[in-house]
Amino acid sequence: MYSQCFMFSIMIILINANQENKPIVLHIGGLFNTDNPFINNGQYDLQAAQMAISEINQRYYDLFNGHYILNLLSNNSKCDPIYAVDAFFHAIFRCPQLLFLVGTSCSNETKAVIQVADYYNLILFSHSTSSISQANETYSTLVRLSVSDENYNDARVAFIKYNNWSNVAILHQDSIEYSLMMAKLAKRLNESNINVILTQSASMTNLTSALQTLREKKARIVFINFDTSSRAIFFCEVYRTFNKPLRERYVWILTGNDYHLWNLSINNCTQKEIINSARGHIIIDSSYEIKPSSINPNTTAQQLQKHLHLNDHLDRQTLHAYDAIWVIALLIQASIKQQIPIEKFTYSSIDMRDQWLTLLEQIHFHGVSGPVSFRNHQRHAETLISQFQIDLKQEQQIQTIAEYSHILGLNTKCLTCRTLIWPGSIPVDTERSEVRRLVMNIVEIGLITTRCILGFALAMYFLTFNIINQ
Incomplete structure (x- = not known):
C-alpha cells in the first residue's frame, strides 16, 4: 500500500510538473473584413495573420523560452464601425483576456475601435493602408504598420x-x-x-x-x-x-x-x-524593398503570395497584417527579457501598457513588407x-x-535612380505673362524711318500715276 501511495505521489508530481511546463496561451484579438464585397483582401489579411501565428508557435521555445504560445481570436468587422465595435465588445466580455489587438482594414472602423480600445488599455496594431485622421497623440494605444501621410x-x-x-x-x-x-x-x-x-x-x-x-x-x-x-x-x-x-x-x-x-x-x-x-506623374511612397524576412528566413512575400493562392499582386495591407503579428511576438520577447509579467496583464494595467509602448521603440526587424521600426508609435521608413x-x-x-x-x-544619385523624363518641356510652377520693353539703337531707328519714307513716297507716286492716267 505504501508503494502504491508512493507511486501515486510520483504521478501527481509528474502531472503537476507537466502542467507547469505547459506554455501559457496568450490571446490576440483580430478584426478583419472577411465578407465585404468592396474589401477583397480582408480574407487574405486574416490568412496572413494566421500564417504568422502558426510560424511563431512553431518557434515558441526560441522566441519565448517555451513559456508562451499565441492564439488569434478573429472576428468579422465588415468594414463598418458599428459591427467593429460590437465585435470588439464581444471579444472583451465573451472571450478570454486579450493581450493586443490587430486590425482593421478600414479607417472609419479603426477610429471607432481605438476609442474604446484605449479605455481598456489595449494596443491596436493597425495594418490598414488607408488614412486615419486622428493623430497618435489623441489615441496613445494606436500603432500603425503603414507610414502616415x-x-x-x-x-x-x-x-x-x-x-x-x-x-x-x-x-x-x-x-x-x-x-x-x-x-x-x-x-x-x-x-x-x-x-x-x-x-x-x-x-x-x-x-x-x-x-x-x-x-x-x-x-x-x-x-x-x-x-x-x-x-x-x-x-x-x-x-x-x-x-x-x-x-x-x-x-x-x-x-x-x-x-x-x-x-x-x-x-x-x-x-x-x-x-x-x-x-x-510623380509618386511619393515608402522605400519598402521586399526581401526575405530576417525573423523567418523561410518566408518571403512571394511565398506568402503562394500560400494565399494569389496570382495577382500581393496587397501591402496583407503584408502589414503578417508583420503586425511578428511585431507582437518580438514585443513579447522583449517583455520576457525585461521580466515583465505578461500573463498578469488586465484591462486596467496602464503601467504595463506604457512599458510595451516604450519597448516598441526598440523593436526593429526586416519583415515581408520591408524594414520595420517605430518612432512615436508610427512606422518609420x-x-x-x-x-x-x-x-x-x-x-x-x-x-x-x-x-x-x-x-x-x-x-538623386542613388544606385537605382533614373533621370526625370517630362512628356514635353521642363514644367514651370505657374503660368506667367511677361511684358518686355524693347529698345532699338539709332541705326535701327534710322533704317526703319528711311523705309517708311520710301514706302510712303512710292505709294504717293503710284496714286498720282493712277489719277493722271485714269
Whole structure:
C-alpha cells in the first residue's frame, strides 16, 4: 500500500510538473473584413495573420523560452464601425483576456475601435493602408504598420525645392480625413516659403469644375490625393478636360505606388487615354524593398503570395497584417527579457501598457513588407520618389528618381535612380505673362524711318500715276 501511495505521489508530481511546463496561451484579438464585397483582401489579411501565428508557435521555445504560445481570436468587422465595435465588445466580455489587438482594414472602423480600445488599455496594431485622421497623440494605444501621410511632407518639400518650384496647388478627395491630411501639407509648404495657390476638395461628380479652377488659377504643380479606386477616373477627366499641349505642362504628384490596382476599364476613356494622361506623374511612397524576412528566413512575400493562392499582386495591407503579428511576438520577447509579467496583464494595467509602448521603440526587424521600426508609435521608413514613365516600346514603368531620408535629405544619385523624363518641356510652377520693353539703337531707328519714307513716297507716286492716267 505504501508503494502504491508512493507511486501515486510520483504521478501527481509528474502531472503537476507537466502542467507547469505547459506554455501559457496568450490571446490576440483580430478584426478583419472577411465578407465585404468592396474589401477583397480582408480574407487574405486574416490568412496572413494566421500564417504568422502558426510560424511563431512553431518557434515558441526560441522566441519565448517555451513559456508562451499565441492564439488569434478573429472576428468579422465588415468594414463598418458599428459591427467593429460590437465585435470588439464581444471579444472583451465573451472571450478570454486579450493581450493586443490587430486590425482593421478600414479607417472609419479603426477610429471607432481605438476609442474604446484605449479605455481598456489595449494596443491596436493597425495594418490598414488607408488614412486615419486622428493623430497618435489623441489615441496613445494606436500603432500603425503603414507610414502616415505626414511622414512624406519633408520629402515633398525637398522635391519641390530641388526643381526650383515655388508655387503649388493641392487637389484632394472630398472627405474630412483627406482635408486634414492636406491641411498639414499646406501648412508645411507655407512654412517652407512655398506658395499654395489653391487647396480644393473634389468629388467624382465635380471633378471637371475642379480641374477648370486649377487652370484659371494658373497652377501647374499639383499634389493629388484620391483613393485608389478614383485615380483612373481622375486621369480620365484630365484627358477629357485638357488638350495634349496643356496636359504636358502639369506635374501631378501622387502618394502611394498603386498603379497596378487602378481600374482602367471605365466607360469614358480607353486604357491608352488614361495611361497617356498619367504619363510623367510623380509618386511619393515608402522605400519598402521586399526581401526575405530576417525573423523567418523561410518566408518571403512571394511565398506568402503562394500560400494565399494569389496570382495577382500581393496587397501591402496583407503584408502589414503578417508583420503586425511578428511585431507582437518580438514585443513579447522583449517583455520576457525585461521580466515583465505578461500573463498578469488586465484591462486596467496602464503601467504595463506604457512599458510595451516604450519597448516598441526598440523593436526593429526586416519583415515581408520591408524594414520595420517605430518612432512615436508610427512606422518609420525612408521615402522613395518615383515617376510613371513610358518607354519607346510604349511600356509603362515606375522608375525611381530620388530617395529621401531625414538624415541625408534628397538623394538623386542613388544606385537605382533614373533621370526625370517630362512628356514635353521642363514644367514651370505657374503660368506667367511677361511684358518686355524693347529698345532699338539709332541705326535701327534710322533704317526703319528711311523705309517708311520710301514706302510712303512710292505709294504717293503710284496714286498720282493712277489719277493722271485714269
